[in-house]
Amino acid sequence: MNIISYNVNGLRSALSKGLVEWVREASPDVLCLQEIKAGREPLDVSGLEALGYHAYLHPARKPGYSGVATFSKQKPLAVVEGCGTALYDDEGRVLRLDFPGCSVLNVYMPSGTSGPERQAFKVEWLHFFRRYVRELQAAGTPPLVIGGDFNCCQRDIDLHNPKANQQSPGFTPEERQWFQDLLADGYTDSFRHHHGDATGHYSWWTYRAGARARNVGWRLDHLLVDRELQPRIQEAHLLPDVVHSDHCPAQLVLNV
Amino acid sequence: MNIISYNVNGLRSALSKGLVEWVREASPDVLCLQEIKAGREPLDVSGLEALGYHAYLHPARKPGYSGVATFSKQKPLAVVEGCGTALYDDEGRVLRLDFPGCSVLNVYMPSGTSGPERQAFKVEWLHFFRRYVRELQAAGTPPLVIGGDFNCCQRDIDLHNPKANQQSPGFTPEERQWFQDLLADGYTDSFRHHHGDATGHYSWWTYRAGARARNVGWRLDHLLVDRELQPRIQEAHLLPDVVHSDHCPAQLVLNV
DNA sequence: CGTCTCACG
DNA sequence: CGTGGGACG
Numbered sequence: 001m002n003i004i005s006y007n008v009n010g011l012r013s014a015l016s017k018g019l020v021e022w023v024r025e026a027s028p029d030v031l032c033l034q035e036i037k038a039g040r041e042p043l044d045v046s047g048l049e050a051l052g053y054h055a056y057l058h059p060a061r062k063p064g065y066s067g068v069a070t071f072s073k074q075k076p077l078a079v080v081e082g083c084g085t086a087l088y089d090d091e092g093r094v095l096r097l098d099f100p101g102c103s104v105l106n107v108y109m110p111s112g113t114s115g116p117e118r119q120a121f122k123v124e125w126l127h128f129f130r131r132y133v134r135e136l137q138a139a140g141t142p143p144l145v146i147g148g149d150f151n152c153c154q155r156d157i158d159l160h161n162p163k164a165n166q167q168s169p170g171f172t173p174e175e176r177q178w179f180q181d182l183l184a185d186g187y188t189d190s191f192r193h194h195h196g197d198a199t200g201h202y203s204w205w206t207y208r209a210g211a212r213a214r215n216v217g218w219r220l221d222h223l224l225v226d227r228e229l230q231p232r233i234q235e236a237h238l239l240p241d242v243v244h245s246d247h248c249p250a251q252l253v254l255n256v
Numbered sequence: 257m258n259i260i261s262y263n264v265n266g267l268r269s270a271l272s273k274g275l276v277e278w279v280r281e282a283s284p285d286v287l288c289l290q291e292i293k294a295g296r297e298p299l300d301v302s303g304l305e306a307l308g309y310h311a312y313l314h315p316a317r318k319p320g321y322s323g324v325a326t327f328s329k330q331k332p333l334a335v336v337e338g339c340g341t342a343l344y345d346d347e348g349r350v351l352r353l354d355f356p357g358c359s360v361l362n363v364y365m366p367s368g369t370s371g372p373e374r375q376a377f378k379v380e381w382l383h384f385f386r387r388y389v390r391e392l393q394a395a396g397t398p399p400l401v402i403g404g405d406f407n408c409c410q411r412d413i414d415l416h417n418p419k420a421n422q423q424s425p426g427f428t429p430e431e432r433q434w435f436q437d438l439l440a441d442g443y444t445d446s447f448r449h450h451h452g453d454a455t456g457h458y459s460w461w462t463y464r465a466g467a468r469a470r471n472v473g474w475r476l477d478h479l480l481v482d483r484e485l486q487p488r489i490q491e492a493h494l495l496p497d498v499v500h501s502d503h504c505p506a507q508l509v510l511n512v
Numbered sequence: 513c514g515t516c517t518c519a520c521g
Numbered sequence: 522c523g524t525g526g527g528a529c530g
Contacts (some may be wrong), residue, residue, distance in 0.1 A: 010515045035530085037516060064516035065529075102529085111530055152529095206530095207513035220522095246514075246530085265521085266524045291521085293525060319519075320525040374520090395519055407521095462521090463522035502521085502523075 111168030143226035368425030
């Protein structure tokens with residue numbers, strides 16, 4: 001099972017840059033997109049449907065903002081839009097597809113970069129999210145693959161300049177601790193599992209100052225798997241040569 | 257004296273498309289621009305100043321909206337920004353430069369196309385403008401050259417589809433009458449003076465549906481001259497091959 | 513820097 | 522259709 005998570009920074013923009021052609025070649029079984037930045041009407045996903053995908057959209061209430069979408073070759077057993085909390089569901093941040101043996105939770109976590117207010121919102125979200133995941137487990141949801149733009153990372157090797165970013169949203173001590181706690185809850189970072197302490201692997205680069213060309217980036221996009229699924233991790237990669245967005249896709253191949 | 261009026265639909269956009277290079281070649285003595293859509297700070301007119309022009313800007317209060325600018329090789333005897341009525345001056349619509357023997361009044365008249373409210377505003381403006389011009393004459397202003405985007409025209413031959421536009425803003429009976437009255441006040445439409453009843457000469461084409469390629473346009477940009485100056489009209493042209501905007505420049509060569 | 517919505521034309 | 526702003530990232 002080939003699962004790809006990709007923050008497309010505007011699905012229409014990504015489609016205009018050849019997203020469909022790339023998906024045809026990459027051929028993921030499940031494709032989790034974040035920041036689709038469009039609702040159902042302005043969006044034309046027929047190109048992806050023509051490749052055989054079932055399309056599930058969870059846009060934000062505010063036009064042109066946030067939103068997630070998951071595309072699946074296999075028809076899921078169940079689809080759950082949102083997390084049941086309007087505060088977050090209005091921002092289109094979570095979308096779950098259940099399959100036999102695993103559940104794919106597509107998530108776009110808030111960015112804290114626009115100011116302290118949004119950073120506070122993000123931190124509240126992070127704590128909410130851990131509780132939410134625990135509740136899903138308790139409710140008997142199949143073992144989770146959590147794929148998405150986490151807007152944070154855990155270790156010094158997850159960003160180009162850890163020293164300068166000790167207090168930057170996405171790498172504050174609080175967020176790093178949170179990430180560690182989430183892993184301790186029983187999740188495996190599939191990229192680290194497969195690549196160990198490899199450095200210089202990032203999934204986001206600011207558009208400014210030629211950061212991507214110089215590989216001045218952050219690893220913000222993750223595919224975590226329930227500890228039950230860990231033995232099934234076959235491959236896990238970032239795909240930095242794929243350029244429809246300021247993020248690149250993260251990929252996980254699971255033996256199921 | 258070579259005078260050009262040009263609605264640039266965003267001066268920054270026009271500059272990015274090579275406006276300075278074109279101005280160097282056209283070499284007008286006075287250049288009246290409308291819809292500069294920027295204030296003094298975001299604007300860099302050093303390219304035009306480097307050609308030897310004195311720059312006079314009258315931006316709107318609202319950023320990115322309306323605004324006129326006049327560039328002159330000769331330093332004018334006087335410069336008058338606005339018309340003294342805040343309602344109009346907030347929208348950056350008139351800018352007068354006085355020279356020995358003539359005064360160039362750069363004007364961007366309101367468009368009525370966004371709705372009946374703005375059309376009513378436009379009609380009030382039109383009547384205000386005739387009074388204003390009469391007051392200028394009475395005050396002993398040198399004979400006027402009125403150059404700008406009038407956002408209206410007078411005769412059937414001034415637009416591609418007069419039948420279908422009898423009630424369209426820019427060609428309502430009320431506006432056509434107003435135009436005729438303005439001419440009767442003692443002004444000459446320099447283009448008609450030079451070209452008689454020539455057809456198919458327009459200065460604006462909608463961006464939609466390839467209208468410019470099919471020459472489906474309107475003659476909205478005019479250079480009127482005081483009856484005193486009429487004998488001095490040497491040439492008057494539209495320059496439809498000049499493409500920095502959805503308008504083209506209008507040119508007048510005056511014998512002074 | 514880039515994508516999106518909105519006002520305006 | 523296209524410019525320019527502002528929100529957001």
